[in-house]
Amino acid sequence: MRICICGGGNLGHVVAGFIASQGTCEVNILTRQPDRWAQTLTIDTPDGGTLCGRLARVSSRPEDVISGCRAVLLCLPGWSIGSTLSEISLCLSGGTAVGSVVSSTGFYFEARRLLPAGTPLFGFQRVPFIARTTEYGHRASLLGYKKQLVVGVENMPEADKFGLGVGRMLATPVVLAKNMYEVSLSNSNPLLHPARLYSLWHDWLEGRVYGRVPMFYEEWDDFAAELYIGMDGELQALLGVLPVSKECVPTVLDYYESSDAASLAAKLRSIEAFRGIPAPMKKVAGGYVPDFTSRYFTEDFPYGLAIVRRLAREKGIPTPIMNKVYEWGKSKL
Numbered sequence: 138m139r140i141c142i143c144g145g146g147n148l149g150h151v152v153a154g155f156i157a158s159q160g161t162c163e164v165n166i167l168t169r170q171p172d173r174w175a176q177t178l179t180i181d182t183p184d185g186g187t188l189c190g191r192l193a194r195v196s197s198r199p200e201d202v203i204s205g206c207r208a209v210l211l212c213l214p215g216w217s218i219g220s221t222l223s224e225i226s227l228c229l230s231g232g233t234a235v236g237s238v239v240s241s242t243g244f245y246f247e248a249r250r251l252l253p254a255g256t257p258l259f260g261f262q263r264v265p266f267i268a269r270t271t272e273y274g275h276r277a278s279l280l281g282y283k284k285q286l287v288v289g290v291e292n293m294p295e296a297d298k299f300g301l302g303v304g305r306m307l308a309t310p311v312v313l314a315k316n317m318y319e320v321s322l323s324n325s326n327p328l329l330h331p332a333r334l335y336s337l338w339h340d341w342l343e344g345r346v347y348g349r350v351p352m353f354y355e356e357w358d359d360f361a362a363e364l365y366i367g368m369d370g371e372l373q374a375l376l377g378v379l380p381v382s383k384e385c386v387p388t389v390l391d392y393y394e395s396s397d398a399a400s401l402a403a404k405l406r407s408i409e410a411f412r413g414i415p416a417p418m419k420k421v422a423g424g425y426v427p428d429f430t431s432r433y434f435t436e437d438f439p440y441g442l443a444i445v446r447r448l449a450r451e452k453g454i455p456t457p458i459m460n461k462v463y464e465w466g467k468s469k470l
Contacts, residue, residue: 138161138162138163138207138208138302139162139163139164139165139193139205139206139207140156140162140163140164140165140206140207140208140209140210140306141164141165141166141167141202141203141206141208141209141210142156142164142165142166142167142210142212143166143167143168143209143210143211143212143213143221143225144167144168144211144212144213144217144221145166145168145169145170145173145174145273145274146212146213146214146270147268147269147270147277148212148238148264148266148268149166149168149212149213150178150180150268150270150273150274150277151180151266151268151277151278151279152210152212152238152265152266152268152307153166153178153190153192153212154178154179154180154188154189154190154277155180155188155190155266155279155307155308156190156306156307157178157190157191157192158178158180158188158189158190159190159305159306159308161305161306162306163193164190164192164193165192165193165194165195165196165201165202165203165206166192166194166195166196166202167196167197167199167202167203167221167225168195168196168197169197170197170273170274171195171196171197173273173274174192174195174274174275175274175275176191176192177189177190177191177192178190178192178274178275178276178277179275179276179277180276180277180278180279181271181276181277181278181279182279183279183280183281183282183409183410188279199224199225199227199228200228203225203228203229203233204228204230205230206230206233207233207234208233208234208235208236208259209225209229209233209234209235209236210236210237210238211235211236211237211238211244212238213237214242214432214435214436214440215242215243215436215439215440215441216435216436216439216440218237218242218243218244218247218440219247219250219251222235222247222248222251222252223251226251226252226253229252229253229256232257232294233256233257234256234257234258234259234293234299235248235252235256235257235258235259236258236259236260236261236288237260237261238261238264238265239260239261239262239263239264239323239326240260240261240262240289240317240320240321240323241262241320241321241322241323241325241326241327241441241444242327242436242440242441242444243321243440243444244260244321245258245260245289245291245317245320245321246321246444255292256292257290257291257292257293257294257299258290258291258292258293258317259288259289259290259291259293259299259303260288260289260317260320260321261286261287261288261320262286262287262288262289262314262319262320262323262325262386263283263286263287263323263325264283265282265283265286265307265309266279266280266281266282266283267279267280267281267410267411268280280410281409281410282309283309284309284310285309285310285311285312286303286304286307286309286310286311286312287311287312287313287314287319287320287385288300288303288311288312288313288314288320289313289314289316289317289319289320289321290313290314291316291317296313297313300312300313314382314385315380315381315382315385316380316381318376318379318380318381318385319381319382319385319386321444322372322375322376322379322381322386322444322445322448323386323441324365324368324369324372324386324388324389324392326436326437326441327437327441327442327444327445328365328368328369328372328389328441328442328445328459329365329389330433330437330441331368331437331438331441331442331462331463331466332361332362332364332365332368332462333353333354333357333361333365333416334417334427334433334434334466335361335364335461335462335465335466336358336360336361336364337351337361337416337427338427339465341426341427345426346421346422346423346424346425346426347418347424347425347426348424348425349424349425350415350416350418350425351415351416352412352413352414352415352416353411353414353415353416353417354405354406354408354411354412354414355406355411355412355413355414356406357402357405357406358402359398359399359402361402362398362399362401362402362405363398364458364462365389365401366389366390366398366401367458368456368458368459368462369388369389369390370388370458371445371449371454371455371456371457371458371459372386372445372449373386373388374449374454374455375445375448375449375452375454378452378454379448379452389401393405417431417433417434427469429469429470434466434469434470435470437466438463438466438467438470439467439470442459442462442463442466443463445459446459446460446463
């Protein structure tokens with residue numbers, strides 16, 4: 138089977154390299170920087186091993202890499218999903234499935250608007266891997282796996298068969314969601330990142346410089362955990378009025394096997410795959426300041442948290458904690 142991975146970020150590298158290394162798919166890459174890519178991607182795994190995947194074609198032109206593909210998978214930030222869907226729409230063959238490695242940044246809403254009616258769609262509730270690029274176009278690190286993947290599909294013939302195929306490609310069991318709401322509304326990055334960012338810098342003022350860069354997860358505090366739990370409670374209230382399966386999105390306390398803010402903060406500090414990730418800051422004279430151009434800001438506020446708030450407002454669900462965090466983040470963009 139031939140597939141195309143769109144995007145050259147952390148997940149684009151690891152997903153493409155991992156799938157190619159399995160030897161069952163021909164993997165193409167659509168990227169703005171094709172000249173920087175090697176023919177073979179090396180992926181370092183958590184157990185100290187390596188995977189090597191040979192790429193079939195790498196190009197910045199959709200017509201070079203989309204034609205004949207059974208599936209196209211977007212590994213992109215929220216702000217580039219719409220433009221990429223528009224770019225590839227004319228190159229899609231009948232029956233080509235289009236999906237997103239994460240659905241919580243508006244993929245389904247944009248795909249319904251921009252792609253031909255009836256296009257098979259699929260999207261992940263959470264990203265399949267924790268990933269970091271080591272050397273652009275050449276090497277990346279797979280830092281953590283998921284026990285299972287929840288995938289939503291629409292207009293998909295033989296959906297069960299498709300789900301099994303995705304599970305084989307990513308070597309992880311796949312569970313099909315009931316509908317797109319179950320994968321589009323997430324308490325992962327759209328709530329997780331804003332909660333921590335607010336706890337770090339809600340009192341930051343122009344001109345204040347910090348002497349060091351804190352670790353994003355390893356120094357997670359109880360205040361961030363309280364915000365995270367509070368926003369998740371508002372999300373769970375929204376899910377309660379939508380046509381979704383019960384517990385389709387586990388509460389953050391259940392997901393992280395915690396009982397309160399203190400135990401949740403301790404859990405997040407202890408996760409091995411989260412180690413070594415710094416808070417988004419940039420160096421200036423005398424130290425460091427928050428980097429408001431980071432994807433933690435430019436994606437998780439306007440393309441993550443904003444979607445949850447909008448749907449909650451439409452359904453009459455109060456979101457005072459989300460509103461406070463969102464308005465602060467929006468003021469920094």
